[in-house]
Amino acid sequence: MFFVDPLETAGLGNRSYLAGGRHAALVVDPPRDIDRVIAAAARRGVRIALVVETHLHNDYVTGGLDLARATGAQYLVPAAAPVSFDRVPVADGDATPVDEGLTLRAMATPGHTPHHTSYVLEEDGRAVAAFTGGSLLIGSVGRPDLVEPRLTAALARAQHASAHRLADELDDAVPVLPTHGFGSFCSSAQADGNTTTIGAERARNDALVKDVDTFVAELLAGLDDVPAYYAHMGPANAAGPRPLDLTPPAPADAEQIARRLAAGEWVVDLRSRVAFAEGHVAGSFNFEGEGQLATYLAWLIPWGRPVTLLASSASDVAHAQRELARVGVGRPVAAATGDPRSWVRTAEELRSFRRSDFAGLAAAREHGDQPVVLDVRRDTERRAGAIAGSVHIPVHELPKRLDEVPEGVVWVHCAGGMRAAIAASLLDATGREVVAVDDGFGAAEAAGLTLSHPAADAPARTTGAAPATA
Known part of the structure; x- marks a missing residue:
């Protein structure tokens, strides 16, 4: 048998x-x-x-x-x-x-x-x-x-x-x-x-x-x-790939994290988007350890940029290290675990931002707040329906297009919340005021938001990568 x-x-x-x-x-x-x-x-x-x-x-x-x-x-x-x-x-x-x-x-x-x-x-x-x-x-x-x-x-x-x-x-x-x-x-x-x-x-x-x-x-x-x-x-x-190295990265303290941020390295917080929004190291990015961590982190990071991982536990770091290694992201240069208050030198280095849902966005519009609505879904998703008046920048293009986001409070959404959290962290790291919409897009119309179908007949684009050799 x-x-x-x-x-x-x-x-x-x-x-x-x-x-x-x-x-x-x-x-x-x-x-x-x-x-x-x-x-x-x-x-x-x-x-x-x-x-x-x-x-x-x-x-x-x-x-x-x-x-x-x-x-x-x-x-x-x-x-x-x-x-x-x-x-x-x-x-x-x-x-x-x-x-x-x-x-x-x-x-x-x-x-x-x-x-x-x-x-x-x-x-x-x-x-x-x-x-x-x-x-x-x-x-x-x-x-x-x-x-x-x-x-x-x-x-x-x-x-x-x-x-x-x-x-x-x-x-x-x-x-x-x-x-x-x-x-x-x-x-x-x-x-x-x-x-x-x-x-x-x-x-x-x-x-x-x-x-x-x-x-x-x-x-x-x-x-x-x-x-x-x-x-x-x-x-x-x-x-012919080299053998995999899964030995734990070196521990990082608050001083080292600050130095790495100042040097332009990526400091990635693996905690849930809820925990990140409540309090995180200023300048860090939120890529949840569960889900499509490897796909989106590898997609957005400048290739070869050193990565420091922040997480609740050593097991979360080990899981992320394995995930990232599968797509060729180099071994993390450092990691820190525990409470975000131990990752900063002063309380001023901690930031937070609001979370809401599509009903909250509809209410903000009704109150005359004039929020900037940023849609970070892919082109193919947007063609099936988009919030009228929203700005569209797919999340994988956002790091190079941050200056295209209009002034004002940015309400950022995707299809379910994960990519919105990534985008919110990218904007927050630049000092922008953001609200992460943690909601399924199917709730947008039910919340009273008007949907449009932009460029319904436009062909899909293939962006973000040079041709692969194989």
Whole structure:
């Protein structure tokens, strides 16, 4: 009997997989923190014999090379992937033994990247699982615009063809096990559910139910912004990432925190947005430790800028350090835990700001306060509806566009509160008076705020990153 264990990396919206038989297993698209992969194999009592990559990843630093070296496993990488380290190059149709009765067969499925390869696990010659990486996802496909702008249209067509190849060659009952689609920006749309099969995708996936021209046109029109750090992931993975260092950062006291802020380094407060608003170090930024910490911090920070972490506990720091390492953010230079009053030299170095909801914003407008309403959602979100008269600057563009925010008290909102808290902290660090709207956008109209649909027909922009190399 075979098994397949998904390994979630929820903060990045990805999955890796441990799969195998009684004695040996393979790992598909491993995360950078390989200790949890090794632990999963130990729980199963199996040896990791193969480590395989479906493609050079654009959204995280792989742990594949490190895992293969640590376990002695063969490292299978698509032959056309431009890497500078030794590996087993894999071509379409290659079959590799895994365990007794289990074989892994490579299937070329270009589209997410030119070299993208899916892998079919076969038991006694029968396909029992398809690891589709960034090709066929749950209800969607991997986006085709992360490699090179001039290749995007051709790769979109290749995605359509690859999806059809998978559907044509595999039985309806075969599970589809993608890497992306659970919140990753590598997906063209988010997963509708957690599991799927070839048959289920045949019935609903746009790549399989629409003709190629319609599919390509709609796919390209719906592409969202690209996180800036993606530009660094492909080159890091092609070069071969170094082993991960998760040793705790040096402790920082109030004097050191002040010096680092004065030097232009980033001091990041990992506490909840509620706690941050109530009291925080002036000049620090709020990126909550839970949720999409790695995505948004890596997206906004100038690449390579030193980071100091502030948190309630050492475990919160350790969690954040692991999350950030997955996307190549360097080891934090320092950290402090405990109460924010211990992070400052004087009480004057503590700041706070107000929080409210959309009903509070509506009341402020009715009272004639004339608040500046700042919408920090992405373009695609705003086109579905926006508060009339609001200013729009997506949160990932805000650090470079702070001078575009009009004078006055700024009420900042997003879709649910997390990004509004980030934006509020960026503005607060400059001395602006802000109110963070901690509310779901669905409550805006019910609160009496008028919605408009700006630029409803405008195409989505892809901003914030140079083209990745892979």
